[in-house]
Amino acid sequence: MIETGFPTGGPTLRELGERDVIKRIRAQAPSAVNGDDAAVLAPPTPNSRVVAATDMLVQGRHFTSDTSTPYFVGRKAALQNFADIEAMGARPIAALLAVSAHPDMPVVVMEEIARGVGDMASDYACELVGGDVTSGDELVLSVTAIGALGGNRPPLTLAGARPGHRVIAHGRIGYSAAGLALLQAGVAVPPALEPLVAAHQVPQLTPGRGVVARAAGACSMTDNSDGLIRDISQIAEVSGVGIDLASNALTPDALLREAGELLHIDPWEWVLGGGEDHTLVGTIEGSAPVGFRSIGTVSRKQGVRIDGAEPATARGWESF
């Protein structure tokens, strides 16, 4: 069963007023740390460094009521920020949520967004610790994730890839774009393809994989947010190296192929250009850490190639 749609009934933000709206948000994602001018967080390990990332989502641009629900939007907004924290090899310790919404929006939409953020935070053993609500014409969410980086090893930056490294990935690639294409095509989605839709609505990562990769000796990492080729190219450029991907490690699986046939789209477009899977992609000297698979190698020769050739599809996400 595919769930989409935003609730349209019940009391509005205007009817309840700021104070009660905030109370309801906090009821959906309770935290002892929330409720003051700012949240105070104890470091999980002594002298850990602080890691911070933020993402903004606009209704109609990053999500619509035709393709998602407020709860999924909240979960996804949190996840994509946690993926940024994990891509540094750090672990999320808190999330902040700021929302601008029309005063006539039902408060249940706000509650569901908060529940989504809170539940995803809970999956990562952290909490929604603060935020802001304001009125505007558009529904705009901004989630900030705070993480902690313990120990003395450097974080997993875009600059850490070296020739000879193995390229590793954790998480699906191409599922989110395929799921979105199915939702937008206006076709009845066969039940077998629902995992693609689910992956678009809320991408799945196993919490802690970035921390594991860093502990296992990974040196560079990012997440597949704007499209695999685009994100991998970032590592290649910033590190001053080349990356050779192996097509047989990226070959669209049965679900992607089936969706491609249904929609008459080449599933490789989703794999190479799709983005929004938030797959962790990085490089390491030795073998792939638990939960990661090998998808290529790092070389001296600048650029990103698949089986030695320039990728045909590399568009990716563009904000403006």
Next chain:
Amino acid sequence: MIETGFPTGGPTLRELGERDVIKRIRAQAPSAVNGDDAAVLAPPTPNSRVVAATDMLVQGRHFTSDTSTPYFVGRKAALQNFADIEAMGARPIAALLAVSAHPDMPVVVMEEIARGVGDMASDYACELVGGDVTSGDELVLSVTAIGALGGNRPPLTLAGARPGHRVIAHGRIGYSAAGLALLQAGVAVPPALEPLVAAHQVPQLTPGRGVVARAAGACSMTDNSDGLIRDISQIAEVSGVGIDLASNALTPDALLREAGELLHIDPWEWVLGGGEDHTLVGTIEGSAPVGFRSIGTVSRKQGVRIDGAEPATARGWESF
């Protein structure tokens, strides 16, 4: 000279594309920490706790081109988050900026906002370390401030006020609301009253006053963001105490009185209900720390009073 207005010429976000827009933002507020999936911050003192706050600002709601400039909007957005960090007794160590804007917006508006955030961060000895840009119909900013709380003393919470405490304040009260009223009245603002307008466009605090107050033994603190009575009432409610303010410590000064006469508005409305000054207001057992003045006392009798009577004006800011 009062400066207002948003630039309307030059290349747009759409014309430049996301990559170049981000480059230009980073050029306005350079930081070695920016540019990866997330920013990694070293703790300024061993085992300091992390403090985080976020605020969202919407054009037409929190600022307009008639009353401000993009540079001032950036400065103010940063300042109001830093005030939240200071109100915990902590010191800001970084800011993140997420902006949603129409693709046809001139990029110089984005650059000026970023320069404002970066300059204010610089005033607080910290940096703009990361962010996000996206397209939308409205101009929406979200700034997150990260702070550090050193040592073992508790943070300055809303819950820390105790009967017998002195109520203390750092910063102007009422100036921001008076300045906004002058800008909105459509009158020629006499040069002598320009400090009120300046205080609305960019409230002024001396960086580090929250840290000083905590070191001097302050126990509770907030900032005057929604209106003095409303914010003080928060401390009183959460602490389960009453607060008695002394009118002679709050009496509108010559500038506020002059603006009040010009606009036929009682300046006490600005002092008690205005907000947006981000004045640090707190309580302490002993005498007022350097930079703070005494404005009242904490008692057992619940409620907020001025010279023993209920305040006539206590509206304050309401989001919806």
